[in-house]
Structure formats: C-alpha cells, structure tokens
Amino acid sequence: MNVVNESPRRKELTRLAAQLFVQEGFDRTTVRMLAQEMGIKSGSLFHHFRDKQEILAAVIEEGTQNALTLARQALEECGDSASERLHAMAKAHLETLLTDRNAHVVALYEWRRLDSAARDHLSHLRDAYEELWERVIDEALADGLIHGDRFLVSRFVMGALNWTVRWYDPEGPRKPEDLAHELVAMITSSTRTPPGQSTKV
Amino acid sequence: MNVVNESPRRKELTRLAAQLFVQEGFDRTTVRMLAQEMGIKSGSLFHHFRDKQEILAAVIEEGTQNALTLARQALEECGDSASERLHAMAKAHLETLLTDRNAHVVALYEWRRLDSAARDHLSHLRDAYEELWERVIDEALADGLIHGDRFLVSRFVMGALNWTVRWYDPEGPRKPEDLAHELVAMITSSTRTPPGQSTKV
C-alpha cells in the first residue's frame, strides 16, 4: 500500500487541503479538487493519504497541536498573576486562531465529519487544551478576579473567543492583543469602575 | 411546475428537514433521506420545494424569523432598566436556541451552503436581529452597566451565547434563565463584589 507517516510533502498538502476545506467545506471538496490544488492527479493523492477522511484528520490535528503548544508556551513565559495568565491564554488563543485560521475553522465546522476513530484521538488533544483553560479560569476564580460558575464561565469565554473566526478581520485595526485585553476586561469585575457605582441585577 | 408558497405541509416538512440537517449535515443529507423521513418518495419532494437549496433556506428562515419575533416580544414585556433589557435578550436568545434548536444549529453551521440569492435575503433578517442586540448593548454601555468597545462587546456576547448549542444539555439542571443570569453577571461590572476589592489589570 502507501505511505501514511509524516513527510514534509504531506505537511504542505495538509496546508493546502485546509484552505480548500474552508472555501468549499469538506463534503463539497472533491479529491479531484484537492489534487488539482496540489498540482497532481487525483489518483496520486492516495499515495500520501489513505483516504479523504485522513486528510481531514491531518488538518485538524495540525491546528489543534499548534494551539496546544502555543498555549503551553504562553503560560510558561507569562507572569504568575491570575490576570496575566488569563490574558496570556486569550492572546495565545486568538493568535493561533489567526495564524492557523484555516485549520481551526475546519476543526470548528467539520468536526462531525471525522470518523469515530479519528474523533477519539483528536478529542484527547482538544481536551488537553481545554484543561489548560479551565485551570487558568480556576486560578482567576480563586483569586477573586472573576466570579461565577467555573463550568459556565469557561464555556462562555471559549465561545466568545471561537466566535471571532466569524467576524475578525486580520487586515483591520484591531490586533489579537487588543481583543484579548478587551475580553479580559469585560469578564473581570469592576475594571475602571468607581467603587460606589454598583448595579443590582 | 410546482408550488413554492407557504403550505402547512411545507412547514412540517421544513421541521423534519431541520432535524436531518442537524443529524447528518446539509451535504450528507440526500433528497432520498429527506423524502423517506417525510414518508414520501424522493420525486415528490420537488412538488414542495424547487430544489434542495430551497429546503435549507426555508429551515434557516423559519428559525431566524422566530428568534426575531421572540426577541422583540421579550423587549416589549420586560422592564426599562438596561440590566433588565440585557437579561431579557439573553434569555430570549437562549430559549429560542433551545426550542428551535435544530433550525439554529443549521443556521450556524450550514449558512455557507446557501446560494447568494438566499443569503442576501436571510442576512437582512439576521441583521435586524443583531441590531436589536447592539441597541441593548448600547443602552447598557450608556448606563455604565458594562464597559468597553461596543462592537467587540456585542460580538463577544453573541459568541458566548451561540456557542451554547455545542455544550448545552436541555436535560441538565441548568435552565436558559440560569445561563442568561450568569452571563449577564459575568459581563456586568462588580456583581456581588465588595466595593473595595478591585483588581488591577
């Protein structure tokens, strides 16, 4: 049969596939389109990937792996305070969403197209990433920086961040750093608020 | 040719289509599957809808229209304070996400599958809905209830809310009302915070 391990050529093909999957969606992207984009014929594609599913899995794995690495790195390099760590995570998340945009959009939109084997493997990766978030959220809660239900807060934050792929314009004036700052400011209590001005809910 | 206006049968078919689109995704749902779910043969389907695209458009239109109606109603019925209006919008959003879950999941995931004509029409509906949100956010900003960039805050909030379709379990202990309350608490400054306890960022 064919090779299935990590070759440099395969990585490049994965990058191109991600782009097409974003443009057309996984189901609408045919192996012939993929092959043409890669400058080969459709038959040759199956030398690099066992089947179409495996291309999808490769795209998502690449993106998730990068996000995990970047987040760990960001946490190591930042300060110890809960607010700094929260900010570092948000910034890292937005930056990876920007640089690996295609892979992440695919991960968000086409996750359900994975077969169960690939989904099992990749959900472990994703869980590891989400664990990082929950730990940082826990610290922020313990520190009194934010309040509320641990589960809900982390879901809300992840939602706000992931939703950015829908509207964020990399060419615009706002940088990932700005978004991260604004988000942290929004969820941390009483930023710039005069102490007396409290509102009842 | 065939009928394309609003018949009661068509509405029922739209509801069933929404369910299948969620289960399988638009592209993977074949007209034969749709027909079988509806208890008819695949050919008969095209008596009710011009083509497959039109079924998708019908599903999304139904969901968005309901969301808009519900949100307007909620705003009319609630109190005048910015916090009450914010809470009412969040609650209405989550409730429609729950009751019309299928239609909304389809709208979120399969929007790109719409042809440009349908997308034009439906984006007006969606814009009308998002305008409601931005107005309420503006009021909350003017009131000092929340702080930050108007554009960013509304995007973050929409993201947090829409993301709920990914993890929210209607059978669980948390009700839409609870989620709405928690979200509003999270983004409004200094809820339950002793006035002195402020943290610098």
Added chain:
DNA sequence: GGTTTACACTAGCGCTTGCTTGGTTGATCT
C-alpha cells in the same frame, strides 16, 4: 548494476447524487 523506494500517471469501476419526466389518484369546485 541491479534492486528498492517515492511519487506520479492513466483509465476506469461501481455507486450515489440531485433532479426530471410522465402519469395516477382522490378530493374539491362548478
């Protein structure tokens, strides 16, 4: 110098897809 390996090609199989065509049925209206 012969064998292996990586990568590409051509050709096409078997199947599914969205959609069309032409016709039947039973209820409703005049």
Added chain:
DNA sequence: AGATCAACCAAGCAAGCGCTAGTGTAAACC
C-alpha cells in the same frame, strides 16, 4: 358530470463521486 388541482409515485438520466489497479520513472541504496 366534468374540470381542476394538489399531492404523490415509478423510473431513470446525466453527472459526479471516492477510490483502485496497474504502470512508468527517476533518484537512492547495497
């Protein structure tokens, strides 16, 4: 009693799908 009409069905077409089989070829290895 005749006409109309919505709703459905059986049959199938043309196109496109993922994937396979078998082959060619140039570089790498022993």
